[in-house]
Amino acid sequence: MRFELFVATRYLKAKRRQAFIGVITTISILGVAAGVASLIVALAINNGFRQDLQERLLGSSSHVSLLRVQSDGIKDWPALLERLSKQPHVVAAAPAIYEQVLISRGPRARGAVLKGMIPAYERKVSDLLGTVKIGSAEALEEKAASDTGGADAAESEQKDFNRKGREENPQRSQRTAEGLASEKSSAEGSMSAGDDAQAQPNSISAQRSVRATQEESASGDAHATQHPTSAGEGTRATQNSSSKQTSAQESPDSLEGVQARVAAMPPIVLGKDMADELGATVGSVVLVTSPQGELTPFGMVPKYNRFRVVGIFNSGFYDYDTSWAFARLSDAQRLFGLGDLISVIQFKVDDIYKADQVAKELEDAAGQGFMTTNWMEQNKALFRALRLERLVTFITIGLIVFVAALNILISLTMMVMEKTKDIAVLRSMGTRKSQIRRLFITQGLLIGIIGTGIGLVVGFALSWAGARYHLISLAPEVYSIDYVPFAPRLMDGVLVALVAIGISFVATMYPSWSAARILPAEALRYE
Numbered sequence: 001m002r003f004e005l006f007v008a009t010r011y012l013k014a015k016r017r018q019a020f021i022g023v024i025t026t027i028s029i030l031g032v033a034a035g036v037a038s039l040i041v042a043l044a045i046n047n048g049f050r051q052d053l054q055e056r057l058l059g060s061s062s063h064v065s066l067l068r069v070q071s072d073g074i075k076d077w078p079a080l081l082e083r084l085s086k087q088p089h090v091v092a093a094a095p096a097i098y099e100q101v102l103i104s105r106g107p108r109a110r111g112a113v114l115k116g117m118i119p120a121y122e123r124k125v126s127d128l129l130g131t132v133k134i135g136s137a138e139a140l141e142e143k144a145a146s147d148t149g150g151a152d153a154a155e156s157e158q159k160d161f162n163r164k165g166r167e168e169n170p171q172r173s174q175r176t177a178e179g180l181a182s183e184k185s186s187a188e189g190s191m192s193a194g195d196d197a198q199a200q201p202n203s204i205s206a207q208r209s210v211r212a213t214q215e216e217s218a219s220g221d222a223h224a225t226q227h228p229t230s231a232g233e234g235t236r237a238t239q240n241s242s243s244k245q246t247s248a249q250e251s252p253d254s255l256e257g258v259q260a261r262v263a264a265m266p267p268i269v270l271g272k273d274m275a276d277e278l279g280a281t282v283g284s285v286v287l288v289t290s291p292q293g294e295l296t297p298f299g300m301v302p303k304y305n306r307f308r309v310v311g312i313f314n315s316g317f318y319d320y321d322t323s324w325a326f327a328r329l330s331d332a333q334r335l336f337g338l339g340d341l342i343s344v345i346q347f348k349v350d351d352i353y354k355a356d357q358v359a360k361e362l363e364d365a366a367g368q369g370f371m372t373t374n375w376m377e378q379n380k381a382l383f384r385a386l387r388l389e390r391l392v393t394f395i396t397i398g399l400i401v402f403v404a405a406l407n408i409l410i411s412l413t414m415m416v417m418e419k420t421k422d423i424a425v426l427r428s429m430g431t432r433k434s435q436i437r438r439l440f441i442t443q444g445l446l447i448g449i450i451g452t453g454i455g456l457v458v459g460f461a462l463s464w465a466g467a468r469y470h471l472i473s474l475a476p477e478v479y480s481i482d483y484v485p486f487a488p489r490l491m492d493g494v495l496v497a498l499v500a501i502g503i504s505f506v507a508t509m510y511p512s513w514s515a516a517r518i519l520p521a522e523a524l525r526y527e
Helices: 003-013 019-062 077-084 119-125 144-168 171-197 197-224 230-249 255-264 272-276 318-323 330-336 353-367 378-417 420-428 434-471 490-507 507-518
Strands: 065-068 090-105 108-117 131-136 267-271 285-296 299-313 323-330 344-349 369-372
Touching: 003 090, 003 434, 019 378, 019 434, 065 353, 077 090, 077 353, 090 272, 090 330, 108 119, 108 272, 108 318, 108 330, 108 434, 119 344, 230 285, 230 434, 267 272, 267 285, 267 318, 272 299, 272 318, 285 330, 299 353, 318 323, 323 330, 344 353, 353 369, 378 420, 378 434, 378 490, 378 507, 434 490, 434 507, 490 507
Parallel strands: 108 323, 267 299
Antiparallel strands: 065 344, 065 369, 090 108, 090 285, 090 344, 131 299, 267 323, 285 299
């Protein structure tokens, strides 16, 4: 053991004539330990919130986005999507449309970003559809083929019903044809009467004879139908009831008609805060208005369409929950009049920290006229704010270690005053000034190292317990998470330890310099 370390250890262990110095030394150790532990816990909480925010942010948005420089839409996007999805580091790709719209329900309205997408592709690059808490996003699946098949089936059923009606009632069909013929002949007779007045009596008599013939035929039919079979009565009764039901369903004022119209509306998924502001729930009807209108004789008229709310998502991000809505890609294209164009292709990569490099490769592969953005560029201001918050937290709580360093300074200064005689004896025995200086520096560093060690153990233990057992609870409706996340890092512990020991070292400079300046003759003159 070196001379300086041996003497410094003895000074720490030895009983002092003034107990106050020992109390200050103990307070110094505890102060350093408290400062280090507080820094470890605070940085663990900061890092936990940062990781949680980053995970939810990356789950809500794509890693890389490809779009046109002129914002004129991407043509032939299926082939481009297929080609770019095979690029290195690309895990998934999805087409999308982003447009500003106005969503209203009654007197309430809200500006929003409407995202048109294909759910099968969207789920590969984003987790927002997985945050639907009320309702379901299954209605956003494209069902054009099934809808067309249902319309064809309904039309076929209507044709079969008409054909069966004609087969089962030939007499009624014949009377209808005779009535149409008589009406035609009457119309022709009235037209010829204006040209030839002499033919009017003949025309009138001919019309009377036709009516008489029709009345006789009708009376004969009525007499023939006075004794119908039971099967015929049942058939006509069934047809009458079915025709009444069909007319009731087709009536625009009937409940079935209203429900059918609402069910035929395109689906939409709203953010939680937006739905609360609009007063919309699952099943509500909202009006989506696009500022990209169409030119009419009355000027530019905004395009609009009614959507049926099928789900409400809660991502935990204020911007998403208050101003985002999801619709099918085809419905968004029809609303904005884009045809088969899309505005962006989103990509998910295997390494989020290489997103800028992958973005450049995708931009080169797409060709001229394309540009890319990545998640780091889109959220640069947010992560800059988090870094600033981390720095402020480190400086603020680091003041605890600074206060503890002042206690080390006071403790060593008083110890030098107490050990003046011992220092003089050591100097007279040949101890150099540098050794005296290193002796008190070592003693101050021992105080800092002991306090730092205790603080590291306590800080990491509290952080581990908080991460495992969720010791601090939060209101999920406010913070979108029900506990405080702890994420301690080894590098944080190393940084805090170096800072604490460095501050302790600075606190020993003045006492050690004062001890080295003591002259043996002056110190032992009155002994």
